[in-house]
């Protein structure tokens with residue numbers, strides 16, 4: 588029997604039900620089962636309410652103000668800078684925000700530099716491996732004795748790993764870091780004649796070396812801007828200011844590489860790190876005195 592020829596049953600006609608749906612989110616309308624449909628109106632939005640709320644008041648006019656919560660929240664978010672997300676900004680607006688951020692930071696920090704003490708690309712490589720989950724201050728306290736004992740990649744390659752561990756213990760994760768330093772040193776000696784390679788592709792092949800460490804070494808020891816350095820400060824601040832909506836360092840780096848001119852990648856990452864230390868401290872950001880206070884989106 589076709590749908591067109593189907594006979595209406597008394598039960599069909601007897602349905603005293605009013606249906607309200609959120610068109611954006613529901614394809615199949617929900618059927619109300621209340622007996623007095625004229626006194627009760629229901630509105631549901633699957634994305635925001637798993638269990639539809641049933642109005643019990645007899646005054647139907649009082650319940651007409653219900654709306655899809657998600658749609659309302661979206662409008663509010665777009666209107667308030669505190670809650671705005673980069674997805675609410677056009678590419679042009681995001682680029683303008685980035686221009687403003689890095690121009691302001693350049694005024695505030697005109698001469699940024701790498702905070703890790705080093706005398707060679709190899710020393711910077713070792714210091715950057717040590718800086719994971721550790722402060723630069725702590726690394727700088729440890730490296731003088733470390734580099735005095737093991738001055739070259741060859742010396743590290745020949746060293747017992749326990750001797751390296753002993754000297755870097757206070758940096759945290761010292762067993763893994765010592766193993767990575769020893770293995771990276773051996774690879775540098777065997778494959779690159781004892782010199783740190785100067786390409787991203789070669790650097791990331793070394794044990795314990797990812798894109799962040801490679802970008803640090805290339806930018807600060809070789810003067811090659813291979814990519815924005817995204818450490819924990821830059822990751823957090825990029826999202827907070829509104830420069831990126833991404834959550835992984837690789838994706839945030841990609842966003843920043845697009846927003847910031849290549850000539851600013853090295854200094855720009857230093858400046859964001861300075862800002863994170865001076866004003867935008869994770870638990871107590873000082874927005875009232877921060878140089879970005881006027882236009883930072885201040886996202887949670």
Ligand code: SF4
Pocket residue numbers: 827828866867868872873874875877878879880881883884885886
């Ligand atoms: S301190 Fe406040 S205004 Fe400055 S970057 Fe952090 S969240 Fe933005």
